[in-house]
Amino acid sequence: MEGLRDETGIFAISGSLQAAQLTVLGLRGLQHRGARGAGIAASDGHMIRAVQGHGRAEDIFSGRDLSVLRAASALGQVWGGGERADEAEVEAQVVANYPFVGRWKDGQIAVAMVGRFANGVTLRRELTASGALFSTLSDGELLLHLMARSGQQTMVNRLVDALWKVEGAFSVVLMTEDLVVAVRDPRGFRSLWAGQIGSAVGVATEDTALRLVGASELRELQPGEMLILDASGPTVVRPLKRRAISRCTMEATALAAHEATVFGKPVYPLRVKLGERLAAEAPVRADVVLGLPGSSLPAALGFSRISGVPFHAGIERTPWSDPLAPVPSGDAELVWRTVPAVVKGKRVVLVLSTLGDGQDVRRIVQLLRSTGATEVHLRVTQPALVAKCPYGVSSPTREELIAGPGTSAEGLADVLSAESVLCLERDALRPLLGGSDGPGFCEGCLGGAWPVAVETLDDQLGLFDAE
Ligand code: SF4
Structure with a gap:
């Protein structure tokens, strides 16, 4: 996440x-x-x-x-x-x-x-x-x-x-x-x-x-x-x-556990489908598909299935890192470890479920390069976050987010030092989310409309941001 x-x-x-x-x-x-x-x-x-x-x-x-x-x-x-x-x-x-x-x-x-x-x-x-x-x-x-x-x-x-x-x-x-x-x-x-x-x-x-x-x-x-x-x-x-x-898009794509059912739909097959759609929308020549442990893994499997690029468990959390704790700002090696036999000399596609402040991703890209990856391409199963959630999900502030309205894919690739970065667009994401009781998803933090006007939005966000 x-x-x-x-x-x-x-x-x-x-x-x-x-x-x-x-x-x-x-x-x-x-x-x-x-x-x-x-x-x-x-x-x-x-x-x-x-x-x-x-x-x-x-x-x-x-x-x-x-x-x-x-x-x-x-x-x-x-x-x-x-x-x-x-x-x-x-x-x-x-x-x-x-x-x-x-x-x-x-x-x-x-x-x-x-x-x-x-x-x-x-x-x-x-x-x-x-x-x-x-x-x-x-x-x-x-x-x-x-x-x-x-x-x-x-x-x-x-x-x-x-x-x-x-x-x-x-x-x-x-x-x-x-x-x-x-x-x-x-x-x-x-x-x-x-x-x-x-x-x-x-x-x-x-x-x-x-x-x-x-x-x-x-x-x-x-x-x-x-x-x-x-x-x-x-x-x-x-x-x-x-x-x-x-409904909160982020619940279905990233927050809920794999085994959960959210808004009438099991989360796991949905995330696999997101990866499949991503592979169709944003193909790339690569040798191996990786996914971060967590909500990205089913999407990485889906990406692999459609692209034909083999999926491998080439990145995992270190045994001593706490999967429930936030990733500390320090050496990526303290949190993640990569498998040289999978990564070295390979063009890697790393599938992500979200792209927020980009700090973890930037460090992981560097780690993959230091392990010997010749290219690192990032594919994300939803648009990069462009705003902080005012409805209760703790997310980076506008200043911390790596993307803003109008940020180009090339701009993201530059900042993250990746060969390419492509995100599934809202139009492609929406039909896959569906919902047992009809359409209707919040996409505010993804650049869509805010479903509920937040009165004095700046004040409300300020409560989170330390006034
Ligand atoms: S802005 Fe909407 S989609 Fe984004 S985290 Fe908040 S409730 Fe979920």
């Missing part, structure tokens, strides 16, 4: 006395989306307790006596974040502290959330002007403020009332002492799945996490659907205004 700095993932369960333990396991199944921190909140029916920390879920929660979190329901979140110290600090305020736990007149409430409100800056300003105090930049905190001020009587109605005021990308799970509610935004930016875990019901950003805890009868919530889990069992309602669908 060159240039993407990961995302977040949420997991929740209602109706199991192992809720806290299963949530930790579910979070481990989401850590490819972010491994900088994790937290869980659990309710025993009377009280919500929370545990949060930095690092991987297994490190945060191992050695802890989770029986103190004896619970019938629980929710949790993993998060990633930026690499620069200032960015990491700001993003920590945006995504850390999840699950966000608050107390109000009716008791306790916890919220976990994937995404970002496009009108969050305006709402926050309005609330602070009327006396609200915020301790973080988290939209979860903003949501709780909106709920607390709602004139509705029930918790579910307060949540619906609050969600009518927000715009943007959000998958939210909310928990009180005796209730769990999950909702996917009406535009369907990100996936949200539900499944049966014995007599309990689980919810997760990816179906993979639910499978990890043994869930069955998996079902992807439709855009705008809300799943209510209480003593009377599960109820599905659709209380939000219908909107034009705008």
